[in-house]
Amino acid sequence: MIHTHTMKSPDTLVIGAGVLGCWAARHAISSGEQVLLLESRHVGAGASGGFLGALMPHMPDSWNPKKQFQYEGLTSLDTVVEVLEEETGIDCGYRRCGRVMPVTNAKLVQQIQRRVDGAGKYWDERYTLSFREDETAFINPSVASQGVQADTLSARINPRNYMKALEASIRAHCMIMEGAEAELIRSVGDGFEVELSDGTTLSAGRVIVANGYEAYPLLQPFMDEMNSGKPLGRGVKGQAMLIEHEHDDTMPVLYHDGTYIVPHAGNRVAIGSTSVNDWEGQGAHHFDEADLGFYDKAIEMMPSLRDAPVIERWAAVRPRNTMEGRGTEPFFGPVPGQEGLYALIGGFKITLGIAHIASRGFL
Ligand SMILES: Cc1cc2nc3c(=O)[nH]c(=O)nc-3n(C[C@H](O)[C@H](O)[C@H](O)COP(=O)(O)OP(=O)(O)OC[C@H]3O[C@@H](n4cnc5c(N)ncnc54)[C@H](O)[C@@H]3O)c2cc1C
Missing domain, CATH: 3.50.50.60 (FAD/NAD(P)-binding domain)
Structure with a gap:
């Protein structure tokens, strides 16, 4: 009716x-x-x-309006979250934790230099992007064979909160x-x-x-x-796992080859990726145990996660416009x-x- x-x-x-x-x-x-x-x-x-919650800036080389827009989003979040938290008393688990990415190939070094220059030009001086050849902070040195790229603009938030x-x-x-x-x-x-x-x-x-x-x-x-x-577009599926892992919450987001490792408060680390194109026949929230490539990559990046207990598995679909x-x-x-x-x-x-x-x- x-x-x-x-x-x-x-x-x-x-x-x-x-x-x-x-x-x-x-x-x-x-x-x-x-x-x-x-x-x-x-x-x-x-x-x-979900619970992944990585807030990662676009690379600051070849700047464009889209990057500027995202930059404005990321840099205004401190205040936006503070206002929301004050208004509601709910802790959003937000922290500007930075991001570290392994450099696996010497050819990338030139490109990273362009990113360093771009950050110097387009980011406020509070935020930095650097290349560290001799330091692999938080990342398995065998993955970061050429060093790491680190930035201080990336952040994390607890999406559910x-x-x-x-x-x-x-x-x-x-x-x-x-x-x-x-x-x-x-x-x-x-x-x-x-x-x-x-x-x-x-x-x-x-x-x-x-x-x-x-x-x-x-x-x-x-x-x-x-x-x-x-x-107009289609859904792209992603999967994530929430892992119990002791850390003092000074850790940055780690990112490599489509896989995120995101530190959260309360000794939680979330890992995940969002790139499963072919999920026909599966429910949007069905966690596919056969698709754990992101878990293997996360363990490779951070071997101490290997035996840590998995608290929750989660899958969802995000839009991808065409x-x-x-x-x-x-x-x-x-x-x-x-x-x-x-x-x-x-x-x-x-x-x-x-x-x-x-x-x-x-x-
Ligand atoms: C595994 C995974 C990890 C991710 N990690 C990150 C990350 O770390 N950082 C990041 O920035 N982004 C991340 N994303 C992407 C991000 O989560 C999404 O881009 C974003 O949440 C989309 O928000 P939205 O409001 O468009 O859609 P949704 O959050 O999907 O909201 C749409 C809502 O509409 C409702 N709905 C659907 N159809 C109808 C209808 N016909 N009528 C009424 N209601 C309807 C749905 O139930 C849903 O609640 C991730 C995505 C996935 C899948």
Whole structure:
């Protein structure tokens, strides 16, 4: 049965309560709008609700607007997280811990020098990037055969706590409907109708689509022409493990060949990677025990993790855009030709560090 929800139409309806949707809701609330946030499962149930939480800058050689944007995201997080923590009393587990990457090949040294120069030019002097030939700090020396590249801009956050804090900051100020799956968006008059899978129809002046890789089918009818009928993107799966490992929390993020090792408070270390393209037939949250390449790489980088107890295994799917003329670039903003319809989708592996600014540009 089709029926219309009794709530007065909100100014803004946000689809998806991941880090992007929650930030969009938070910004819209701050602008004084009435906001309805739809979530098919529960807040943080998607790719944002894991435990990896690496906040890694793009390499500062060949600077471009995208790198500048991400830099602004990363450097503003100190204050943003502090405000959220003060407001909610929830510790987001944030620390600017830096990052160390092994240098495995002498040919890379020249490239790293360009990165060192770029950091000197484009990063504030508080943050450094260096090449250390004789020091392999935290990384198995046999992997870092040529030394390491180290930076002090990278950071880490506990994604689940960050999501809890975000949720707590918006819950009292907007309506959050969990278990509400948006199935179809229709443009009507000067607004939109959103049809849910249970038949409910909601209307709003403005709709922000922020439901991760599941946004593609909702957006396809509006962006089909722009994308010459091709798919707007697809989901890329990632897997992670949370490991108990004693450390004094001075450790940086370690990164090599697609695998992250991220130190967290309370003697936890998370490892993971986000590059499984072929996950057809598997559930988005199914942890594939046959795909442990990232675990082997992590052990190689940091052998002391070998016998450490695994506390949790987690898998999720993140969006990867394939939009004409934009490649895999994220899409943050108005959908062309559809006044009042916005999309927040993509951002690859860096969304946790930019969600707070990616979602504010058009609000
Ligand atoms: C294993 C793994 C590790 C990662 N590690 C990092 C990292 O270290 N650092 C980093 O910055 N990024 C990392 N990422 C990427 C990052 O997690 C994602 O890019 C980001 O969380 C995406 O946020 P989002 O808000 O777009 O989507 P999600 O967090 O996926 O949120 C989308 C929400 O929409 C809901 N939804 C879906 N369909 C509908 C519908 N039809 N109606 C209503 N609601 C719906 C979902 O339930 C979900 O809650 C990682 C990703 C994975 C998979």
